[in-house]
Amino acid sequence: MNNIYQKIQAKIPKYGEYVFLLLLILISVFSTTLYNLSKEKIVNEYQELFENIYFKQTVNTIFSSTQPRFLSIKYLVKSGDSLNSILSGLKVPSDEIKIIVKKLPSKIIHVNMKIDLLIDTKSGKIIELIYPISRIKKIVLTKNKENLFERKEVVTELTKKLVYKEGIIRSSLYKSAKNLNVEDSIIVDLANLYGFQIDFQRDIYKNDSFEILYEKFINEEEKIKETGNIIFANLILRGQKNPLYYFNDNNKSTGHYDPNGASVKKALMKTPINGARLSSSFGMRKHPILGYNKLHRGTDFAAPKGTPVMASGDGIIIKARWCGGGGNCVKIKHNSTYQTVYAHLSGFGRSIKKGVRVKQGRIIGYVGSTGMSTGPHLHYEVIKNGKRINSQKLKLPSGKILKGEERKRFEVQRIKVDVLKSEIISLIN
Numbered sequence: 001m002n003n004i005y006q007k008i009q010a011k012i013p014k015y016g017e018y019v020f021l022l023l024l025i026l027i028s029v030f031s032t033t034l035y036n037l038s039k040e041k042i043v044n045e046y047q048e049l050f051e052n053i054y055f056k057q058t059v060n061t062i063f064s065s066t067q068p069r070f071l072s073i074k075y076l077v078k079s080g081d082s083l084n085s086i087l088s089g090l091k092v093p094s095d096e097i098k099i100i101v102k103k104l105p106s107k108i109i110h111v112n113m114k115i116d117l118l119i120d121t122k123s124g125k126i127i128e129l130i131y132p133i134s135r136i137k138k139i140v141l142t143k144n145k146e147n148l149f150e151r152k153e154v155v156t157e158l159t160k161k162l163v164y165k166e167g168i169i170r171s172s173l174y175k176s177a178k179n180l181n182v183e184d185s186i187i188v189d190l191a192n193l194y195g196f197q198i199d200f201q202r203d204i205y206k207n208d209s210f211e212i213l214y215e216k217f218i219n220e221e222e223k224i225k226e227t228g229n230i231i232f233a234n235l236i237l238r239g240q241k242n243p244l245y246y247f248n249d250n251n252k253s254t255g256h257y258d259p260n261g262a263s264v265k266k267a268l269m270k271t272p273i274n275g276a277r278l279s280s281s282f283g284m285r286k287h288p289i290l291g292y293n294k295l296h297r298g299t300d301f302a303a304p305k306g307t308p309v310m311a312s313g314d315g316i317i318i319k320a321r322w323c324g325g326g327g328n329c330v331k332i333k334h335n336s337t338y339q340t341v342y343a344h345l346s347g348f349g350r351s352i353k354k355g356v357r358v359k360q361g362r363i364i365g366y367v368g369s370t371g372m373s374t375g376p377h378l379h380y381e382v383i384k385n386g387k388r389i390n391s392q393k394l395k396l397p398s399g400k401i402l403k404g405e406e407r408k409r410f411e412v413q414r415i416k417v418d419v420l421k422s423e424i425i426s427l428i429n
C-alpha cells in the first residue's frame with residue numbers, strides 16, 4: 001500500500017511538467033489562431049471598405065500603410081458601367097487603362113457580368129484581369145516579368161452529366177416535364193422527336209407517361225451551361241411503349257431510332273407543330289370540329305396564336321396565300337403522291353411563297369384564326385393521290401433503317417443505354 005503511494009508521489013512532479021508543457025502549447029496555439037483570425041478580419045474589412053469607397057480620392061492614402069500588397073476584387077458590372085469607368089473607379093492609372101481597353105472587346109460588357117481583378121495596391125496597377133467573353137470563354141490578362149500584359153483565351157471545362165426523369169402526364173407533356181424541372185429546350189426536342197409518329201392532340205391520354213435520359217453540361221460551379229442530346233426517350237401511351245434511342249455513329253446516320261433500328265424521321269409528320277406548345281391536349285379531342293371526320297377532312301390542332309407551324313416534310317410550296325374559309329394557307333407538294341395543307345395561319349414564315357423549296361421542320365407560318373375559324377388552331381390536311389386522308393391514320397415507311405455493321409453498333413449502344421438507364425433507376429430508388 002505504502003509502496004504504491006510513494007511511487008505515485010514520485011511521479012507527480014513529472015506529470016506536472018507535462019501538464020505545464022501542454023498548457024504552454026495550448027496557449028501558443030490559441031493565441032496564434034486569435035492573431036490569424038483578427039488578421040483575416042482586418043483584410044476582410046479592408047476589402048469591404050475598398051469596394052465601398054473606391055470612388056473616393058482618399059482610397060490610396062488609407063491603404064498605403066496597412067493594406068495587403070495585392071487585392072483581389074470580383075467586380076459585378078452595374079448598369080451604365082464601361083470598362084473605362086470601372087478601371088478608373090478602381091484608381092488604375094490611365095495609361096494602363098488605355099492598354100487594357102485595347103486588349104479586350106469592351107462592347108460586350110453587360111450588367112451582372114463578373115470581372116476578376118488582382119491589383120497591386122502600391123501602384124494601383126493590374127496584375128491580372130479575367131474578362132468573360134462568352135458562357136464558356138474568358139480572356140485572361142496577366143502581367144509578365146517585363147511588366148507587359150500577356151493575353152490568353154481560356155475555355156471553361158464543361159462536364160457532361162446524364163439526367164433521368166420519368167413522369168405521368170396529368171394535363172400536358174409540357175407541364176409534366178416542366179414539373180420535373182426538365183429544361184425547356186429538352187421538352188421541345190422531345191416533342192419534335194415524337195411529332196413524326198404521334199398526334200399530340202389525340203394520341204396522348206391522361207395518365208400516359210414518359211421516361212427521358214438526356215445530357216446536361218455543367219461548369220466548375222455546378223451550374224447548367226447547356227443541354228445536350230436526348231439519349232433515350234419513351235412515351236408510354238395507354239400502356240404501349242414507344243422507346244427511342246440516340247445513335248451517333250461517327251457523325252454518320254446520327255439521330256434517334258426505335259429498337260428495330262428504324263429512324264424516327266419519316267417523310268411526313270403527324271404533328272407539324274411543336275407538340276410541347278399545344279394547349280389542353282385532352283378535352284380538345286371531344287370538340288366536334290377538332291379531329292378528322294368525313295365533312296371536315298383535316299386534323300385540327302388547338303394551339304396559342306403565333307405558335308410556329310412546320311413543313312411536315314421536304315417539298316415545294318405550291319400555295320401560300322389567302323384561300324377563303326381556310327384563311328391564310330400554305331400547300332406543299334412533297335412528291336407525286338403526297339401534298340399537305342396548313343390553314344387559318346396568322347401569318348407566313350420568312351420568305352415562304354409559291355415555288356420555294358422547303359426542308360422538313362422549316363417554319364412556314366404561325367397559328368392563327370383567319371378565315372372560317374372559331375379560335376386559334378392549325379387545320380392540317382394530308383392529301384394522298386389527290387384524296388384527303390386522315391393524318392392520324394397516316395402510315396409512312398420509316399426514313400432510314402440501320403443495317404449490317406451499323407445495326408450491330410446500334411445494338412451495342414442500345415444495350416449500353418438500357419444498362420445505364422437501369423443503373424440510374426436503381427440509384428434513384
Ligand SMILES: [Zn+2]
Pocket residue numbers: 289296298299300378379380
Ligand atoms: Zn379544321
